[in-house]
Amino acid sequence: MRSTTPLLFVFHSVTAGLAVAFLILLLFPDWLAGARGRHPLAQGHNGAPSYAEAVARAAPAVVNLYTTRYAEPRRDPLLEDPVFFGDQRPHLNLRTETSLGSGVILDARGYLLTNHHVVAGADAIEVALSDGRTAPGLLVGTDPETDLAVIRADLHGLPAIGVGDSDALRVGDVVLAIGNPFGVGQTVTQGIISATGRNRVGINTFENFIQTDAAINPGNSGGALVNGAGELIGINTAIISQSGGAQGVGFAIPVAMAREIMEDIIRDGTVVRGWLGMETYDLTPGQRRALAVREQGGVIVKGVVLNGPADDADLRPRDVVTHINDVPVQSARHGLEIISRLKPGSEIAIGIIRDGQRLRREATVAERPLMPFLRG
Secondary structure, eight states: OTTTHHHHHHHHHHHHHHHHHHHHHHHOHHHHHHHTTOOOOEEOTTSOEEOHHHHHHHGGGEEEEEEEEEEOOOOOTTTTOHHHHTTOOOOOOOEEEEEEEEEEEOOTTSEEEEOHHHHTTOSEEEEEOTTSOEEEEEEEEEETTTTEEEEEEOOSSOOOOOBOOGGGOOTTOEEEEEEOGGGSOOEEEEEEEEEEEEOOSSSOSSOOEEEEOSOOOTTOTTOEEEOTTSOEEEEEEEEOOSSSSOOSOEEEEEHHHHHHHHHHHHHHSSOOOEEOOEEEEEOOHHHHHHTTOOSSOOEEEEEEOTTSHHHHTTOOTTOEEEEETTEEOOSHHHHHHHHHTSOTTOEEEEEEEETTEEEEEEEEOEEOOSSOOOBO
């Protein structure tokens, strides 16, 4: 009897624990969903699934942007002809061009992210919050190569959005797009993630897009793409459409990439990237055979900038770049990303294949200009 009592005690304790755990999961199933890293779906007043809580968390941090550009008036030669008007020629006022877009507050100090193309060339920016407040927007800096810009609004008590993990996204995850399409006011659309890591879209120099079928229309640019918990995962940027309207192919810049750009702009006023001054392309199977490239990866040099770092390092068209600082180059885009992350002024080693021979070249990284001139 004494030997079995401890076993019975353990048995009853385990049974009671399992019963309590079962009861908790029955009454609070959202706890399990949260433990798995998923976002529990709330219920509306009628018991139907609802994302109202997620929208309530995110929407206050999504702003409307109104930009103004002053352009030269259209001139009519007849109106400027002194034969007709003499010294009484009519005075032509500047034309005013307006545009709209969206932005997302990421910092309670007033820093918000939007797209470069939303504010490019703007002479004035107005920031309008969902609570009715407005303020002039100060352009802190832009990065055309990722189509991102940072604006600061001088307002107090700003609602900064919560930030999610854009690196953990999965195809099929539910997302919400919040912005100001067509200027009708803040609007929410819902969809899923259609793809991640899209990088051959041809919109920006540096691309790593989240693709979604959530409706993104003109005016949504710079707005928020959020997950089911209302956390920011991307900055809505572009659509592919033959009609100009949403057709289920929208693109957003992952928030991990956008925040990195934002921090650079706030700190330096711009984004500083490394540059070697060469244009490369992925190798075709025929080129691999002709140039005796046996390993996977590697890119062929099409052209180099005269007197640029690659030219100074004696890189030539038809060279195959296989490594940068002992890192295998998988593709032309991968090589561009490696180089852009290098600090200007740093010394690097470049592994190449030339006429079947493996060579090593040393180069000094320069700061990347916007539009290099290549020679072939």
